[in-house]
Amino acid sequence: xxxxxxxxxINALQIHPRVSWAxxxxxxxxxxxxxxxxxxxxxxxxxxxxxxxxxxxxxxxDQMISALVEISCxxxxxxxxxxxxxxxxxxxxxxxxxxxRDLYIMISTDSLLSMDRYIDERIAVIPGILGxxxxxxxxxxxxxxxxxLKTLSKEQVKAVHDLRPTDPPKQRRDAHRAVVxxxxxxxxxxxxxxxxELGRSLSMISRDIDAVLAASWVRWRxxxxxxxxxxxxxxxxxxxxxxxxLERVVASLRQLNHVRLCASVTGDANLAVFLWLRNLQxxxxxxxxxxxxxxxxxxxxxxxxxxxxxxxxxxxxxxxxHRRWVPLGHHPVFED
Numbered sequence: 001x002x003x004x005x006x007x008x009x010i011n012a013l014q015i016h017p018r019v020s021w022a023x024x025x026x027x028x029x030x031x032x033x034x035x036x037x038x039x040x041x042x043x044x045x046x047x048x049x050x051x052x053x054x055x056x057x058x059x060x061x062d063q064m065i066s067a068l069v070e071i072s073c074x075x076x077x078x079x080x081x082x083x084x085x086x087x088x089x090x091x092x093x094x095x096x097x098x099x100x101r102d103l104y105i106m107i108s109t110d111s112l113l114s115m116d117r118y119i120d121e122r123i124a125v126i127p128g129i130l131g132x133x134x135x136x137x138x139x140x141x142x143x144x145x146x147x148x149l150k151t152l153s154k155e156q157v158k159a160v161h162d163l164r165p166t167d168p169p170k171q172r173r174d175a176h177r178a179v180v181x182x183x184x185x186x187x188x189x190x191x192x193x194x195x196x197e198l199g200r201s202l203s204m205i206s207r208d209i210d211a212v213l214a215a216s217w218v219r220w221r222x223x224x225x226x227x228x229x230x231x232x233x234x235x236x237x238x239x240x241x242x243x244x245x246l247e248r249v250v251a252s253l254r255q256l257n258h259v260r261l262c263a264s265v266t267g268d269a270n271l272a273v274f275l276w277l278r279n280l281q282x283x284x285x286x287x288x289x290x291x292x293x294x295x296x297x298x299x300x301x302x303x304x305x306x307x308x309x310x311x312x313x314x315x316x317x318x319x320x321x322h323r324r325w326v327p328l329g330h331h332p333v334f335e336d
Contacts, residue, residue: 077128
């Protein structure tokens with residue numbers, strides 16, 4: 001199990017994924033060599049990993065199409081289906097779940113037609129899949145890349161945040177895209193390690209790293225083996241919320257650190273909420289609190305997620321450790 005210092009380091013990197021150990025040491029009042037050893041141990045045990053991906057600027061994200069797809073499998077064939085879905089880049093995340101479906105996956109494409117074709121031609125035809133059901137996301141209120149552990153004090157959070165570069169590039173250049181691609185499977189990769197691949201000077205690479213750190217169209221993630229660090233399960237709630245109450249409900253959910261993703265959806269429910277749980281009893285507490293504060297909210301369905309097989313392009317082991325990275329075929333605009 002990770003301890004308090006491990007969680008502080010992870011939290012700091014969620015805020016500034018390339019903060020130096022010397023800088024972080026001053027903020028946490030810990031020797032930088034201790035932080036370095038801790039991070040090396042966490043990554044060596046495959047309990048923590050980082051990634052960087054190119055995406056759309058916030059004002060353009062509504063132009064992308066995102067969907068959650070339920071999948072029913074032939075009995076005894078789920079593992080083979082998981083293996084194939086893990087290899088497909090456009091399938092950014094794969095979850096095992098409860099109820100009439102066996103799995104659900106997350107996909108983003110550039111149009112409704114391309115989404116429909118991909119599901120029909122690449123997903124539904126996988127041997128072992130009996131059927132699919134697609135839920136289109138209408139608006140993503142918040143998602144996993146913005147989720148924080150919240151183990152640092154307000155002063156520490158501000159100190160780490162203030163170290164981030166603040167001068168975004170005026171336009172997205174090929175050099176920026178190359179840097180993001182070089183960092184996609186390891187957001188803390190050194191400029192020296194990238195030099196041979198990019199064929200540019202260290203100073204130019206460092207400058208462009210700072211630029212993409214400040215860019216609104218780059219998403220940085222620091223993920224960890226949740227099942228080994230205290231979160232034994234996950235769940236999805238499907239809510240029916242009156243349109244006039246929607247913004248208030250979302251604002252309330254934003255304050256709940258169990259929530260990893262919140263989006264309005266098509267179907268019988270109009271709001272989908274994805275949570276990490278330390279135990280299943282927490283789900284009862286969350287539902288009780290939600291319906292007490294918002295008595296008109298109806299819980300249309302709840303799915304338990306005992307296993308996350310792939311998250312944001314990273315294939316995971318049964319115990320949620322990192323196994324391998326699969327390059328994304330599209331830039332996802334949402335992830336839990």
